[in-house]
Amino acid sequence: MIDTQHFRPVSYSRTTLTELMIPSYANFGGKIHGGILLSLMDKAAYACASKHAGNYCVTVTVEGVHFLQPVEVGELVSLKASVNYVGNTSLMVGIRVIAENVKTRMIKHTNTSYFTMVAKGDDDRPTPVPGLILEKREDARRFLEAIKRRELSKRYQTELSNSKTILQVEDELHLLQQERCKVAF
Template identity: 85%
Template sequence: MAIPAFRPVSYSRTTLTELMIPSYANFGGKIHGGILLSLMDKVAYACSAKHAGNYCVTVTVDGVHFLQPVEVGELVSLLASVNYVGNTSLMVGIKVIAENVKTGIVKHTNTSYFTMVAKGDDDKPTQVPGLTLENHEDARRFLEAIKRRELAQRYQTELAEAKHGIAVEAELYKLEGERCQLAYTL
């Protein structure tokens, strides 16, 4: 079956729900961030692979914001949708919510953006279908993803320039008031 030229956002929208069990908890009784990251990676894969019609791999994880802790016994739902597609890449937005089934309280605990790349049978990046934006919210998310990509590219460029262009001696004044000390002499 041929992969279509375009697929709607709704085609690959994915929800993964899992009960948070005691073995997922840290010593403080809260769910490990790594458990949540693993679940986010799974839902990003499921969402992107469904859209792409191919195996997908994680390239970057952007903006993992742990807004509230997740407790043992809560149901965690990860809501994923393709927000943007390039030629071979997809940006998947993920919203994580936790529900206390006893109280009925639902809280937004995490947000993240995963960039995935589709791989063909030859294990090389392969083109993904375009994205049909079905409503105003889909268009807003696509435009936001473009801005997110632009900012990431600018950050990488500036960081690379800074690595090669920092004159340490001239910048040492910036360490004043910071929680560090020099253990060497200039």
């Protein structure tokens, strides 16, 4: 028997949030605002992370938000969230968003995003989270991808903050020649 106090399976906190897209969620073009969808994704990430952690969780980063297809008024949007990775106090929650037209039965994948959440204790400080039991090959693949995603993010942040790689505008102006901009200084 696995100690669920210190480890929880991916299936324990898997969460699906479904909501009807109403006219007040739409922009002037009749499509659902991206901000509405981001808010729903944040709710799904919170529900999933908090269930796994057994504590309040806060959003630290959101990555991979690419709106692949528009969401229409009247569609049912389902946000499928699962914990893909856990650190000491953090969790990465993957969210797959699908929209369903109930009349035509057409289902479309609108985006996949990754939310990094941190568990907070009663003292409002980061607190340890249970480990993750990978029940399927898919769970292991997602965990490994999350490790790669974290490595790439750390490398990117290091490069940007490294004083040796800070762009010197004058040295890099030639890069702008092929871009849709005009330098006016």
